[in-house]
Amino acid sequence: MEAEVDRLARKTLDDLAAKGPSYRFLVGIAGVPGSGKTTLGAAVAAGINNLSADGDIARAIPMDGFHYSRAHLAAMPNPQEAIHRRGAAFTFDAEGFLDLVQRLRRHPHDTVLAPSFDHALKDPLADAVAIPPTARIVLIEGNYIALNRSPWKEAAAVMDRLWYVDTPADVAVARLARRHLASGIVADEKEAWERASGTDGLNAEDVRANLLPVDEKIKG
Template structure:
């Protein structure tokens, strides 16, 4: 796994060298819940910034790469409650229809525009697990951030606005994992976040929601640039 991550970083850096200075390089990392895509996205972003600093001496206040998770595009609990079937909407939170794909597409469209001296800092929302809702305008994307690493379940889903989002990307990476492995990662995460009261109810949510969504993600996937097989190892352990 470590070797593959290193290759992805090297290939991305090489591709960035030929990216015109008025453009950004956009990469989307997707996979089923619990696949390890967050760890891959943050690891690649950190290593790209370290590489940039080592080669060019740029300070950490002006990173060349930024990580943008899709979690901030969850519909709020209030929005879920306003849906035609609020009980089902809350139970299925994490399914494709419980995300604001339109707002995400709008941001990416803005970020695809050519960079100019007047390009502003854009902002993406984050997700606060304590309040279980998004936090607006919490992740800054400065004009100096020219490699953008997006991460989320549905970024390579070939339907509706998700397909349009995928088409806006320069590269699509997909993290593959066995369902049982993904489930074993999700259960303690659900208990810790208060999504489930205990392991039994967490496994119930995994099988009735997370892996149902996961099958849609796998079966509806468009053609991707890279497939990363998620494995447990000491050098690269998914969170």
Template sequence: MTLPNVEPRSLRAFDSAEIQQAVAQLRSRVTSGRRFLLGVAGSPGSGKSTFSACLAEALGSDAALVVPMDGFHLGNAIIDSTPLRQRKGAPDTFDVGGYLSLLQRLARRDEDVVYAPDFRRTLDEPVAASLAVPAAFPVIITEGNYLLNDGPRWQQVRAQLDEVWFIDTPHDMRLARLIERHMLFGMDRAAAEAWANGPDAANARLIEATRSRADRILPWL
């Protein structure tokens, strides 16, 4: 299995017996004519995007697509000059209503193609209608921080998902990845460490508190 921009250590972790069992059971649950919506949750830096890409590859290029929740970040034009700017990534900095509507459309599977937004880290902005989701794909993987959040609108999001898997990554590894990612996209080390230990850490505490609601908790390195 070869994926672009996926570190080899993550691919080896994907070969664990526990994850392989989860994939096999997912395949067995996908029935003809019915779309399966799988949520992948986890704290910032846990590797949700890499895991989701590996999972889609394992299921087959004609079977699964990844549609991230991050496409529903509020735009910087909305949050700049407000207190939300210093909490970007918190639950109330997402358009949860828009995300819910997208999931409902994807679950209905009655449109030839649904266009979904994506989040571009190089811009630090969501980009509308940049992911095409044809009706032919039986599995949609949506990854995001708050799929298990107990807020009323987030509970409606959870109700659209057939299962949610929680990605469990060691704290020190998550933190190192976050700092490296923030630096890659423009922060100096001091700012990256401050953000990872500040807003990211606050969000991680919220997310970790929801892990018991997941259908599966999968170790991931």
């Protein structure tokens, strides 16, 4: 994976150089839950910054901040389903995500604010992440970055590159089960596996079945 990270970092720097000094280069990193998107995004951003002569020019951010709040889910037409399926595409503010990507594209010389997700509160925090104009490469990772459904696909069209972390289903489920258990959101190992293969499994099926064409498929 180290060689792959180095290749992606160097290629992205070359792609940015071809665009010119005033351009902000956007990379979308998609994948199923537990695929390793966050790890890849952070590693490539660090690789770019290590290689860059201009300092820290790359920033990796998750789309987790676009989770609808619990209050919003409770007000949806079927609140029980919405709360149970939290993490599915329809439980995200996709229009808000599209707006963020468009602002990053339109305002390369401005600081753009994005939401984050507070895992202690289990809710998003508005304008918690500042993306400065010095961040000329922004890697945005999330399950639905390359989803072939509006408005996700309109956001994907704004990206300069789309990557997909291609991870075997059994590997992703095992990672998720360990993560759920470690975070304390489940009572025991059995519940962790049920969650990872149940709700998360449905989301993974949606990602795989509705994947847009991508520029890179990276083994996760």
